[in-house]
Amino acid sequence: MSNWKMPKVLPSEITPREVYQRRREFMRIAASAALAAAMPGGLFAGERLPNLVKSAYELPDKLTPVGDVTRYNNFYEFGTDKESPAQNAGSLKTRPWTVAVEGEVRNPKVWDIDSLMKLVPLEERVYRLRCVEAWSMVIPWVGFPLAELIKRAEPNGNAKFVEFVTLNDPGQMPGVKSSALDWPYREGLRMDEAMHPLALLTFGLYGEVLPNQNGAPVRIVLPWKYGYKSAKSIVGIRFVEQMPLTSWVKAGPGEYGFYANVNPAVDHPRWSQAKERRIGDFFKRQTLPFNGYAEQVAQLYTGMDLQKFF
Numbered sequence: 277m278s279n280w281k282m283p284k285v286l287p288s289e290i291t292p293r294e295v296y297q298r299r300r301e302f303m304r305i306a307a308s309a310a311l312a313a314a315m316p317g318g319l320f321a322g323e324r325l326p327n328l329v330k331s332a333y334e335l336p337d338k339l340t341p342v343g344d345v346t347r348y349n350n351f352y353e354f355g356t357d358k359e360s361p362a363q364n365a366g367s368l369k370t371r372p373w374t375v376a377v378e379g380e381v382r383n384p385k386v387w388d389i390d391s392l393m394k395l396v397p398l399e400e401r402v403y404r405l406r407c408v409e410a411w412s413m414v415i416p417w418v419g420f421p422l423a424e425l426i427k428r429a430e431p432n433g434n435a436k437f438v439e440f441v442t443l444n445d446p447g448q449m450p451g452v453k454s455s456a457l458d459w460p461y462r463e464g465l466r467m468d469e470a471m472h473p474l475a476l477l478t479f480g481l482y483g484e485v486l487p488n489q490n491g492a493p494v495r496i497v498l499p500w501k502y503g504y505k506s507a508k509s510i511v512g513i514r515f516v517e518q519m520p521l522t523s524w525v526k527a528g529p530g531e532y533g534f535y536a537n538v539n540p541a542v543d544h545p546r547w548s549q550a551k552e553r554r555i556g557d558f559f560k561r562q563t564l565p566f567n568g569y570a571e572q573v574a575q576l577y578t579g580m581d582l583q584k585f586f
């Protein structure tokens with residue numbers, strides 16, 4: 277190491293600092309993508325999504341490297357360890373795939389996934405994802421507002437909630453043989469939450485189709501809520517009158533609420549929710565109310581006791 281010399285001209289001296297940093301960020305992402313592609317189990321499908329619309333949603337946060345996004349997951353149908361989904365989700369068959377839109381709507385329809393993806397132009401939006409386990413990531417998701425699909429379904433007056441039902445196939449999903457959760461994994465939203473423009477029906481990340489472990493071929497992303505609300509590998513979207521009993525509420529009603537809005541003031545009974553560790557960071561950071569999206573979504577909850585409706 278002793279004969280190693282500092283290069284005379286640092287890249288930071290010959291390019292504007294911003295360009296240099298952006299290039300470094302790009303190289304870091306490219307490196308982790310290459311690494312992920314080299315890993316077994318098809319970690320990153322590598323299938324580009326065409327004609328992406330650049331979103332108006334900007335975030336100052338640094339992106340989480342794709343290798344972390346695709347190798348540190350929660351997807352209990354493929355095992356409960358963070359590494360299990362990347363190792364086991366290769367067995368998920370994402371074609372043919374349909375999503376049944378049904379219940380209290382004027383236009384029920386079984387959508388083929390490829391038509392659903394073309395409903396409106398796909399957008400890339402960088403959203404934070406905050407898990408209830410107090411880690412977080414920043415991911416460039418690709419999709420369109422769930423509201424676009426809901427509008428076409430024309431919910432009737434009885435539709436007060438939306439329920440998401442996900443695939444439950446023991447042949448493809450080794451984890452559903454265990455009783456870790458009540459399968460199929462179910463999630464839900466109140467109608468006004470589901471119609472919010474930040475609720476994203478998601479088909480990809482980092483410009484490519486969703487890797488299986490991230491919920492291929494279609495999932496929900498709700499950036500102001502804990503990650504468990506963002507149901508993966510959806511096969512049904514049901515409009516219902518009663519608040520759906522979701523898998524996590526059923527598993528532990530004292531620990532997991534229906535609303536699950538990110539709230540540093542309401543602790544999980546077994547740990548604090550005041551701070552989070554951004555994956556890749558050493559130091560923890562303060563968790564923001566509604567995961568930093570309070571300005572956009574807080575008005576959905578005015579008058580509600582958020583200690584009670586957690």
Ligand SMILES: Nc1nc2c(c(=O)[nH]1)N[C@H]1C(S)=C(S)[C@@H](COP(=O)(O)O)O[C@H]1N2
Nearest residue numbers: 349350351352407461490503504506507508
């Ligand atoms: N079907 C299904 N969807 C799911 C889960 C799951 O176990 N099964 N886990 C949830 C949890 S707890 C989190 S934090 C996010 C994780 O998404 P990611 O692995 O893409 O980061 O997915 C959510 N969606």
Ligand SMILES: [Mo]
Nearest residue numbers: 407408503504
């Ligand atoms: Mo989570």
